[in-house]
Amino acid sequence: xxxxxxxxxxxxxxxxxxxxxxxxxxxxxxxxxxxxxxxxxxxxxxxxxxxxxxxxxxxxxxxxxxxxxxxxxxxxxxxxxxxxxxxxxxxxxxxxxxxxxxxxxxxxxxxxxxxxxxxxxxxxxxxxxxxxx
Numbered sequence: 066x067x068x069x070x071x072x073x074x075x076x077x078x079x080x081x082x083x084x085x086x087x088x089x090x091x092x093x094x095x096x097x098x099x100x101x102x103x104x105x106x107x108x109x110x111x112x113x114x115x116x117x118x119x120x121x122x123x124x125x126x127x128x129x130x131x132x133x134x135x136x137x138x139x140x141x142x143x144x145x146x147x148x149x150x151x152x153x154x155x156x157x158x159x160x161x162x163x164x165x166x167x168x169x170x171x172x173x174x175x176x177x178x179x180x181x182x183x184x185x186x187x188x189x190x191x192x193x194x195x196x197x198x
Contacts, residue, residue: 093143097136104132 094105100122107118108129119126 090140093140094136096143097139101132101136101139104129105136108133 094102097105103122104118107113107121108115113121115126115129119129122129
C-alpha cells in the first residue's frame, strides 16, 4: 500500500495538464505550412523514418530533414511565446496574491488588534473579538 502512495502515478491534474499541452502542440503543428506539417506528421506522429517520409512526399531525404528543422524552429518560437504568457500570468497572480495578503493583514488587524494594546488596557475587546476567540 505504501508503494502506491509513494509511486509517481499520474494524478488527474497532471493528466489534464498533459492533455492541454498535447492540444497546444497539435494546434501549433496544424498552423505550420502544409509541406512542413506533412513532414512532422509523417516522421513524429506516424513514426516513419526520414527515407520513408521522403518516398511518401516524393522529395529528397535532405528536404525532409530541412523541413523538420524548420518545424522545430517554428514550434520553439510558439513554445517560447507560451512560456512568456505563462510567466506573465504567474507574475500577475503573484501580484494579486501580495494584494490579497495586504488586505487580509489589514482586516486581521482591524478585528484582532495586537496583544500588547489589549494587555495595556488601551483597547476594549469588541463583540467581534469575543466571538473570534
